[in-house]
Amino acid sequence: MIPNQWYAVLSSSEVRRGRPVGAVRFGRRLVFWRDEEDNVACLDGTCCHRGADLAAGRVEGGHVHCPFHGLRYAADGRVVAIPANGLEAEVPENFRVRPWLAVDAFGFIWVFYGKPADAPDDLPMFEEFRGDFPYAERYEVWDVHYSRAIENQLDVIHLPFVHPNTIGRGHKTLVNGPVTEWDDETLTFYVKNEPDCGQTPQTADEIENWWELNSLQYRVPNLWQNRIADDLRVMAAFAPVDDERTKIYLRLYQRMVKAPVLRGLVCAAGNVANGVILHQDRRVVLTQRPKKTELQMGENLLRGDKPVLEFRSRREELKKAAERR
Ligand code: FES
Numbered sequence: 001m002i003p004n005q006w007y008a009v010l011s012s013s014e015v016r017r018g019r020p021v022g023a024v025r026f027g028r029r030l031v032f033w034r035d036e037e038d039n040v041a042c043l044d045g046t047c048c049h050r051g052a053d054l055a056a057g058r059v060e061g062g063h064v065h066c067p068f069h070g071l072r073y074a075a076d077g078r079v080v081a082i083p084a085n086g087l088e089a090e091v092p093e094n095f096r097v098r099p100w101l102a103v104d105a106f107g108f109i110w111v112f113y114g115k116p117a118d119a120p121d122d123l124p125m126f127e128e129f130r131g132d133f134p135y136a137e138r139y140e141v142w143d144v145h146y147s148r149a150i151e152n153q154l155d156v157i158h159l160p161f162v163h164p165n166t167i168g169r170g171h172k173t174l175v176n177g178p179v180t181e182w183d184d185e186t187l188t189f190y191v192k193n194e195p196d197c198g199q200t201p202q203t204a205d206e207i208e209n210w211w212e213l214n215s216l217q218y219r220v221p222n223l224w225q226n227r228i229a230d231d232l233r234v235m236a237a238f239a240p241v242d243d244e245r246t247k248i249y250l251r252l253y254q255r256m257v258k259a260p261v262l263r264g265l266v267c268a269a270g271n272v273a274n275g276v277i278l279h280q281d282r283r284v285v286l287t288q289r290p291k292k293t294e295l296q297m298g299e300n301l302l303r304g305d306k307p308v309l310e311f312r313s314r315r316e317e318l319k320k321a322a323e324r325r
């Protein structure tokens with residue numbers, strides 16, 4: 001995990017009012033619920049009394065109640081009442097679980113992985129998806145660490161091999177560049193793959209007008225998008241479940257079609273096609289070993305792996321910076 005980051009961890013629609021929701025994220029069992037103002041709360045989900053899952057409990061008065069002996073938890077992680085001791089009895093200090101900073105925005109539930117006092121106000125959502133940009137969403141769990149799942153989306157070499165009948169049509173096996181650039185915490189990379197006619201691949205420096213090429217972006221720590229056109233984007237959030245699992249939230253954003261019913265249909269149909277492409281990836285990515293990547297891990301990278309290397313390097317830098325604090 002890259003520390004001190006806001007992670008998109010759930011879709012907003014997964015946390016409804018009136019009942020708690022459990023999810024494993026960052027390798028921990030968490031519980032989420034909405035208070036009476038619809039604000040999202042998130043705690044470690046294991047009761048501090050005798051270990052029951054708070055997500056199996058209920059929500060009442062803005063608190064989550066443990067299903068076993070009814071301990072009531074506030075959003076700050078403290079137990080506010082122990083029914084067996086009498087609802088008016090004082091609650092000892094040690095009756096608490098770890099609270100997590102959580103907010104609901106742009107259709108995601110975001111959790112800050114780090115000390116709450118260090119959390120920036122701004123969330124790492126791509127600018128263009130902060131306003132009115134309709135989308136359809138689907139999600140699925142892959143049995144790999146989120147680093148493998150993200151790197152697959154940064155991989156420009158695999159296209160003709162994994163997607164020969166979809167986005168990798170045309171047998172463009174020769175990889176020029178790719179050109180990569182960082183802007184703050186966003187990595188943009190430009191794809192110029194070609195059929196191999198015996199030519200030598202161009203280095204990034206040799207590619208002219210690279211800014212006109214199709215570009216994709218990774219945003220630290222766990223977002224990615226393919227900028228197909230101004231009004232058509234594929235976007236994904238890679239929610240870290242644990243070292244061997246990632247929940248991928250895949251969205252198709254489009255605003256070419258404006259009529260509401262048609263717009264919904266276009267989003268939904270587009271996202272079904274995205275699902276087909278994602279499953280082409282899944283078939284191979286699930287076979288990669290180890291399931292988690294590091295900057296130094298004995299793999300033999302190619303020049304075309306530059307976006308993957310950029311991701312690994314940045315992740316390492318941010319981890320080191322967090323250790324120094
Ligand atoms: S285990 Fe939660 S109240 Fe007893």
Ligand SMILES: [Fe+2]
Nearest residue numbers: 152162163281
């Ligand atoms: Fe792919």
